[in-house]
Amino acid sequence: MQVKPAERLCDASGTTVAVNACLADKLKRANDRLHRYLQAALHRYEGGAEVAVRSGIEASQKAFEAYRSSECETVFEAWRAGTIRGSMQLGCEIDMTDGRTHEIWRHWLEYLDSTPPVLPEPKPTN
Secondary structure, X not given: OOOOOHHHHOXXXXXXXXXXXXXXXXXXXXXXXXXXXXXXXXXXXXXHHHHHHHHHHHHHHHHHHHHHHHHHHHHHHHOOOOOOHHXXXXXXXXXXXXXXXXXXXXXHHOOOOOOOOXXXXXXXXX
């Protein structure tokens, strides 16, 4: 899945404040969808022998959150001298969140046969 850089999805001709507000809204939508897909995956693997899978999904989510934070804070630091730093960090967070949502869908919510997926394939947040 090729994801466009999220900062291109907001009107670049707007003010820095407007672009950052747009990106913050997109990040909220991306995080809300990630949470919905994560909860569906956890629900699918409830009880019995599935507890190891559920624990693994939970652990990988915590690791993802730590990695996303470190990676995107570093992007912010790399652009610290410019007003674009906030939009670069938000774009990083959106792109990584969209990627994580797709991975959850691919590994835990779709089937290898003709069974329909638990949730539809997620597209990049717009």
